[in-house]
Amino acid sequence: MTKEEALKTYFGYDAFRGGQEAVIDALLSGRDALAIMPTGAGKSICYQIPALLLPGITLVISPLVSLMRDQVTALVQMGIPAAFLNSSLTFRQYLLALDRARAGRYKIIYAAPERLETEGFRAFAETADISLIAVDEAHCISQWGQDFRPSYLNIPAFAASLPRRPVVGAFTATATPEVKEDIERLLALRDPLRAATGFNRENLFFEVRQPADKKAALLELVKGRPGKCGIVYCSTRKAVEEVCQFLRDRGIPAARYHAGLEAEERRQSQEDFLYDRAAVMVATNAFGMGIDKSDVRYVVHYNMPKDMESYYQEAGRAGRDGLPSTCVLLYSGQDVRTNEYLITHAEAREGIDEAAAERLRERDLQRLRQMTGFCRTRHCLRQHILRYFGQDAPDYCGTCYNCLHNFKEVEVGREAQAIVRCIAETGQHFGAGVIAETLCGADTDRVRKYHMEREASYGALRELTQKAVRDRIRFLLDEGILTLSPGQYPVLLLGERAEDIAQNGPALYMRTAEEERPAAAGRRQIPAELEGGQAELFGRLRALRAQIARRQGVPAYVVFSDRTLREMAAVQPRTTAELRAVSGVGDAKAGRYGKAFLQEIEDFCGQ
Ligand code: ADP
Numbered sequence: 001m002t003k004e005e006a007l008k009t010y011f012g013y014d015a016f017r018g019g020q021e022a023v024i025d026a027l028l029s030g031r032d033a034l035a036i037m038p039t040g041a042g043k044s045i046c047y048q049i050p051a052l053l054l055p056g057i058t059l060v061i062s063p064l065v066s067l068m069r070d071q072v073t074a075l076v077q078m079g080i081p082a083a084f085l086n087s088s089l090t091f092r093q094y095l096l097a098l099d100r101a102r103a104g105r106y107k108i109i110y111a112a113p114e115r116l117e118t119e120g121f122r123a124f125a126e127t128a129d130i131s132l133i134a135v136d137e138a139h140c141i142s143q144w145g146q147d148f149r150p151s152y153l154n155i156p157a158f159a160a161s162l163p164r165r166p167v168v169g170a171f172t173a174t175a176t177p178e179v180k181e182d183i184e185r186l187l188a189l190r191d192p193l194r195a196a197t198g199f200n201r202e203n204l205f206f207e208v209r210q211p212a213d214k215k216a217a218l219l220e221l222v223k224g225r226p227g228k229c230g231i232v233y234c235s236t237r238k239a240v241e242e243v244c245q246f247l248r249d250r251g252i253p254a255a256r257y258h259a260g261l262e263a264e265e266r267r268q269s270q271e272d273f274l275y276d277r278a279a280v281m282v283a284t285n286a287f288g289m290g291i292d293k294s295d296v297r298y299v300v301h302y303n304m305p306k307d308m309e310s311y312y313q314e315a316g317r318a319g320r321d322g323l324p325s326t327c328v329l330l331y332s333g334q335d336v337r338t339n340e341y342l343i344t345h346a347e348a349r350e351g352i353d354e355a356a357a358e359r360l361r362e363r364d365l366q367r368l369r370q371m372t373g374f375c376r377t378r379h380c381l382r383q384h385i386l387r388y389f390g391q392d393a394p395d396y397c398g399t400c401y402n403c404l405h406n407f408k409e410v411e412v413g414r415e416a417q418a419i420v421r422c423i424a425e426t427g428q429h430f431g432a433g434v435i436a437e438t439l440c441g442a443d444t445d446r447v448r449k450y451h452m453e454r455e456a457s458y459g460a461l462r463e464l465t466q467k468a469v470r471d472r473i474r475f476l477l478d479e480g481i482l483t484l485s486p487g488q489y490p491v492l493l494l495g496e497r498a499e500d501i502a503q504n505g506p507a508l509y510m511r512t513a514e515e516e517r518p519a520a521a522g523r524r525q526i527p528a529e530l531e532g533g534q535a536e537l538f539g540r541l542r543a544l545r546a547q548i549a550r551r552q553g554v555p556a557y558v559v560f561s562d563r564t565l566r567e568m569a570a571v572q573p574r575t576t577a578e579l580r581a582v583s584g585v586g587d588a589k590a591g592r593y594g595k596a597f598l599q600e601i602e603d604f605c606g607q
């Protein structure tokens with residue numbers, strides 16, 4: 001079988017994506033490889049196809065025990081004999097799986113790195129014919145990466161201890177030079193092929209918003225996508241709790257996930273999400289590595305992440321099936337300050353001296369500045385991302401918010417001066433609402449109660465709406481010119497530069513709203529939703545898929561992805577051959593589900 005045949009037969013795809021072939025060819029020819037690909041680009045096929053074509057077994061080292069089951073289920077559905085060896089098996093199940101592995105029943109075996117150190121596994125490995133070791137999430141080997149996992153360091157010794165050293169393929173989405181070097185050196189890769197696919201994910205729409213009320217903005221985003229599956233990333237456990245409860249109180253089926261929850265609840269949440277019982281997952285960055293649910297339609301960042309690597313990895317969990325999906329980051333100046341605090345107060349990692357710790361901190365602050373730059377740019381967001389990852393890109397993509405909208409910059413120096421003076425005058429005792437009312441010269445209960453009409457700045461910004469004044473206050477908060485007191489009723493306080501603003505009123509530029517650009521401006525349209533009969537058929541195919549998935553106890557997307565069903569609804573195949581031409585329908589699935597889906601299509605079309 002050739003690699004193209006394997007792609008069609010098992011996965012049902014017609015062509016390789018950029019970068020996949022080179023990696024597959026290298027591994028098949030016995031050469032190590034280091035593949036750097038963004039989340040969703042299709043890393044797994046790069047080792048799964050060699051696994052099918054090479055003799056013997058491929059061992060996949062993956063950091064997340066909790067997801068191996070789903071990965072293996074997906075492979076088995078495609079007719080690829082696979083198994084996982086991890087702590088979720090009982091001892092008997094484990095021994096049974098090892099027996100079968102010894103008997104050559106599996107082509108692919110998933111294991112956590114810790115497993116390599118156990119005696120039973122070593123004994124197995126010495127007699128087994130392991131031809132390829134695929135190291136998933138390979139950045140876990142590096143201290144410089146985000147998820148350092150010390151047992152990854154044992155992988156090269158393990159590989160070398162085998163009777164014949166297998167080919168080693170390393171896979172990651174992290175592109176920083178330190179991490180790349182670490183992977184090559186620490187994994188002891190031998191003259192590896194270095195492959196990096198383009199970092200562009202065409203089907204993702206990017207947007208950064210700076211809403212006055214994040215919860216309201218989030219609710220609007222979620223409600224605007226009923227029944228669609230989304231992830232909401234928050235930076236703290238507390239925020240996860242709050243946001244999840246907020247959504248649930250509004251009748252939205254949300255699950256939560258963070259490292260502070262019991263293992264059982266985490267497992268349950270993850271399953272609810274994978275099996276479409278909870279449409280929205282609210283989580284910290286602890287959630288998602290290895291999640292390959294392909295129909296995540298949107299990712300919202302409720303807080304700005306600490307660096308672009310984290311951002312793009314998390315945002316990239318949207319739209320793995322290639323269908324249009326949305327990534328929205330809800331930015332606030334507070335996010336910057338929170339991150340700064342976390343970086344400067346981080347506990348030093350063990351075994352790192354003070355000089356190195358300082359260097360790490362500096363680097364983290366630099367990355368944070370780059371992340372903030374992304375949030376504040378008025379230029380193409382996609383270009384900004386790609387340039388960050390070292391790839392050139394045109395300055396207009398047509399599928400990000402900034403490309404589709406104009407921003408105005410307004411000079412707000414004099415207004416800032418009035419705001420700062422008003423706060424100073426009234427003793428730093430009030431929140432944004434009262435200050436805005438005062439500056440606008442409003443006649444409200446609060447204004448009367450505190451006698452604000454006697455202040456010199458009463459009505460100083462009469463020409464602005466209260467909303468416009470609040471926007472300017474928010475801008476000053478973001479700039480650090482103002483700060484908020486902690487507590488339930490935060491009041492506005494003067495920050496470092498406030499004195500200068502009050503005295504001198506220097507020019508300040510605030511980015512503000514957004515007029516839609518004329519559609520003629522070369523906007524590339526993302527294919528719209530299915531319409532009419534096709535949409536109806538799509539619904540019926542989804543229902544059929546849900547029924548089959550439930551019967552088999554597997555997540556729905558493992559049966560067929562949304563993308564595949566969508567194509568079926570559009571093309572409406574009538575024969576097995578036509579069905580096989582649909583992307584995502586391989587031999588095993590055509591054999592197993594073909595009849596049911598063809599029947600459904602025929603029933604529908606014959607109506
Ligand atoms: P990664 O691990 O890089 O984040 P995956 O390996 O999970 O990405 O692949 C993402 C999605 O793209 C999966 O649904 C996979 O089946 C699909 N995919 C991978 N390669 C191809 C291809 N050549 N053609 C079509 N779809 C593909």
Ligand code: ZN
Nearest residue numbers: 380397400403
């Ligand atoms: Zn753009």
